[in-house]
Amino acid sequence: MNILILGSGGREHALAWKIADSPLTERLYCAPGNAGIARQAECVPLDLTEHAAVAAFCRDRRIDLVVVGPEAPLCAGIVDDLESAGIKAFGPSRAAAQLEGSKGFTKDLCRANAIPTAAFARFKEAGAAKAYIRAHGAPIVVKADGLAAGKGVVVAQSEAEAEAAIEMMFGGGLGGAGGEVVIEEFLEGEEASFFALCDGETAIPMATAQDHKRAFDGDKGSNTGGMGAYSPAPNIDAAMSARIMNDIVAPTMRAMKAMGTAYKGVLYAGLMITDQGPKLIEYNARFGDPETQVLMPRLMSDLVPALLASRDGMLKSFDLRWHQTPALTVVMAAKGYPGHYARGTVIEGLDEAAAIEGVEIFHAGTKAEAGRILANGGRVLNISATGKTVRQAQELAYQAISRIRWPEGFYRRDIGWRAVERESRV
Ligand code: AMP
Numbered sequence: 001m002n003i004l005i006l007g008s009g010g011r012e013h014a015l016a017w018k019i020a021d022s023p024l025t026e027r028l029y030c031a032p033g034n035a036g037i038a039r040q041a042e043c044v045p046l047d048l049t050e051h052a053a054v055a056a057f058c059r060d061r062r063i064d065l066v067v068v069g070p071e072a073p074l075c076a077g078i079v080d081d082l083e084s085a086g087i088k089a090f091g092p093s094r095a096a097a098q099l100e101g102s103k104g105f106t107k108d109l110c111r112a113n114a115i116p117t118a119a120f121a122r123f124k125e126a127g128a129a130k131a132y133i134r135a136h137g138a139p140i141v142v143k144a145d146g147l148a149a150g151k152g153v154v155v156a157q158s159e160a161e162a163e164a165a166i167e168m169m170f171g172g173g174l175g176g177a178g179g180e181v182v183i184e185e186f187l188e189g190e191e192a193s194f195f196a197l198c199d200g201e202t203a204i205p206m207a208t209a210q211d212h213k214r215a216f217d218g219d220k221g222s223n224t225g226g227m228g229a230y231s232p233a234p235n236i237d238a239a240m241s242a243r244i245m246n247d248i249v250a251p252t253m254r255a256m257k258a259m260g261t262a263y264k265g266v267l268y269a270g271l272m273i274t275d276q277g278p279k280l281i282e283y284n285a286r287f288g289d290p291e292t293q294v295l296m297p298r299l300m301s302d303l304v305p306a307l308l309a310s311r312d313g314m315l316k317s318f319d320l321r322w323h324q325t326p327a328l329t330v331v332m333a334a335k336g337y338p339g340h341y342a343r344g345t346v347i348e349g350l351d352e353a354a355a356i357e358g359v360e361i362f363h364a365g366t367k368a369e370a371g372r373i374l375a376n377g378g379r380v381l382n383i384s385a386t387g388k389t390v391r392q393a394q395e396l397a398y399q400a401i402s403r404i405r406w407p408e409g410f411y412r413r414d415i416g417w418r419a420v421e422r423e424s425r426v
Contacts, residue, residue, distance in 0.1 A: 001304065002062055005030040005041065006048055006078070007069025010331075010364035010382040011289035014296040015067060015303070016040040017362065022304040029061065035373050036363025048073045051081035058087045065090060067307060074265075074285050075101040075147060090307045092285050095261040099252070100285035103152075103182045104145045110280060113251045117280040118272075120184035126170045132183055133162045139186040144169050146177030151223075155186065187281070189274035192233035193291055194241070196249045196269070197306060199315040200262035203249050205241055207298060207322055208233035209291040210419070215338060217414045224338045225379060228415030230328040230390055231294040234422050235273050244271065244278050252283075264310055293362045293382040294327040326419075328393040329362075329384040330401060332411045337378035345408035347373045353383065353400040358393070360384045361400070380409060390419040 001024050005012050013036045020028050020040035031054070033043030046054055048070075058066060066082055068074055068091040077094030091097075098105045110117040118141070123129035133140055142165040144152035152174055156162035162183075169178030195206040211229040215221035236244070248269060256263040268284035268291075287295070296303070300321040309315045334341035347366070350373060354361045362384060365377015383400050387393035394416045401411060 001025060001064040002027040003029070003065050003067060003304070004058060004061070004063045005067045005069060006054070006073060008032050008034050008037070009069065009289050010362045010379065011287050011292040012069040013037045013362040013364070014292045014382075014384075015069065015287065017360065018296040018299060018303045019067070022302045024302065024304045027061070029063070031057070034363045034376070035366040035368040036361065038368065048078070049076065051076075051078050054078065055082055055085040055087060058082065058085070063087060065304075065308060065311070067091070069286065071097065071100050071147060071284065071286050088308075088311055090311050091265040092263055093261065096256060096263045096265075097285040098261070099256070099263065099267070099283040101147055102145055103143050103282065104180055106280075106283050107182055107184070109252065109255055113255045115248055115251050115280060116277060118184040118187050120182055123181045123183065124179075126166050129166045129170075129181055129183060130163050133159055133166070136185075138162060141184045141186055142166060142169070143182045143184065144174045144178040145180035145182060148174045148177040152177055187272040187274055187279055189272040189279075190235050191281070192236050192271050192273055193288055194236065194244050194249075194269040194271055195287070195291070195295065196245070196267045197310050197315060197320070198253060198263050198265060198267050199310045199313045200264045201253070201257060201313060202315040203245065203253050203267065204315055204318060204320065205245055205249075206266070206320060207231055207295050208236045208241070209288065209294055210234075211288070211291060212412060212415055215412075217412050222338050224333070226288075226290045227331045227333070227412045228329055229288070229290045229294050230326060230393070230416045230419055231291065231298055232326060234419050240273070240278065244269065248278060248280050264313075290329050290331055290382050293329040293384045297327045297360055297384055297386050298323045298325070323386070325386050325388060326390045326393055327384060327386045328390055328397055328416050329382045330397045330411050330415045331364075331379050332381040332383065332401065332404070332406065332409045333379050334365075334375050334377070335408055335410050341378055342408060343374070343376050345375045345406065347375060347380070347409070348405040349403045353403040356385075356396060356400050356403075358385050358387060358396050359400040375406070375408065389423055390416050391423055394420060
């Protein structure tokens with residue numbers, strides 16, 4: 001098969017690495033890709049907002065399957081446009097991607113189908129939203145309805161902070177994403193990410209992960225796209241997984257089908273495991289980044305037939321096998337991220353780092369120039385490792401990092417601390 005991956009981050013590199021390994025893959029392309037992906041795929045400079053140009057490329061190169069990485073093209077309907085041009089595409093339609101694209105849509109779906117989630121209300125103007133905040137008190141969570149690149153959620157510790165978030169969102173601080181707002185109850189518990197593969201009718205559980213969103217050690221500093229992750233999530237055992245499938249994922253699949261917007265692709269549930277059981281925080285309509293960089297090294301099965309079965313509605317008798325061993329990834333970012341950072345700094349030592357057994361390096365924001373690897377984004381590299389324990393995976397990842405020479409980069413030194421602590425208790 002000829003396969004085209006859309007995207008340019010660490011997630012897409014991990015997907016390219018796994019897809020390139022499939023005996024079914026003949027030619028692999030990635031648009032636009034990065035310097036690391038270029039090792040597994042031919043990178044092509046397509047503009048992902050130009051769906052017709054992507055379709056034309058697919059016809060020209062006889063692409064058998066398009067794998068969409070990020071949420072923006074999904075929410076813009078790229079799967080619909082490719083499919084109507086006769087090209088198979090993995091991922092949800094535009095209507096189904098609303099599970100990620102509109103927080104209000106998902107909350108209404110939860111309410112209508114008794115799916116456990118935080119109590120909430122939706123608002124289109126500031127006055128009523130502030131009155132709700134005053135009536136409920138803090139802590140309280142304010143969310144922009146639309147896609148806001150990870151900036152749309154404010155977990156407010158005081159009413160004043162919540163009201164400031166309302167002002168910011170309705171004041172246009174997040175552009176169109178903040179035109180409508182969801183306010184919800186603050187949930188207490190431990191978070192986890194749960195990934196299911198869906199074909200419109202059937203959902204099969206994939207794997208679980210936990211990530212670190214804050215920029216600095218001790219989970220301090222600004223929120224980022226994610227500074228590291230590990231899989232599996234230690235707080236999700238087989239019984240909890242079955243409960244999540246039964247109480248959250250399966251009713252979502254049934255509801256989406258009943259509405260005529262059957263969900264295909266990866267359904268990524270962000271969960272809070274509370275005293276009353278798992279509650280949905282949010283859905284994403286795609287693989288996670290950096291979670292994919294720990295899922296792919298743990299996936300024993302061939303990914304390509306799984307993606308095809310999702311697209312073709314054939315997951316019913318499908319089975320995915322996973323290595324029991326954990327994986328961990330540490331993100332290396334450009335100093336200043338998630339704020340202002342420099343591009344174009346030189347990274348050395350990657351081959352020495354990748355030579356360590358059990359280590360895999362996935363590139364995010366990199367480019368190759370004159371035989372050198374340069375930083376070309378905020379999150380730049382993912383150093384992934386598998387080990388017998390999370391602690392061992394963590395040691396390997398940091399050992400690899402010690403071989404990388406990039407003075408303009410930074411990373412957290414405590415990725416996996418919670419899981420390692422748990423391991424040392426048993
Ligand atoms: P999101 O962008 O929706 O993933 O939210 C970002 C983070 O905000 C989540 O990972 C949680 O840590 C936190 N969060 C979102 N909703 C809630 C909630 N209802 N209660 C507590 N924390 C929340």
